[in-house]
Amino acid sequence: MRNVLITGFEKFDGALSNPTEDMLIGLEHEQVNLMTLALPVEFERSFEVLKQTIINFKPDDIILCGLADNRTEITVEKVAINYINARILSLIHI
16 A cells, blocks of 8 residues: 655645645545645745654655635646745744
């Protein structure tokens, strides 16, 4: 049986929900060992959570989903260039 990991993101920026997190609810499949994961919306933390999940779960396939709130339909990204840059800045409390 194949291990499949599907990720989305938690809600952020005051949103009541995030469709990429909502889609993970109730996903089940009889022919694969499916794991769903809502990643935190923090640059470094999300990568660490994803990396640790990959190490522990050892997925054969990974589907990473994100939100482009200006799009009206589901689209596939052919090329993703992501910089640690966002209009929403996280505040670090010390």
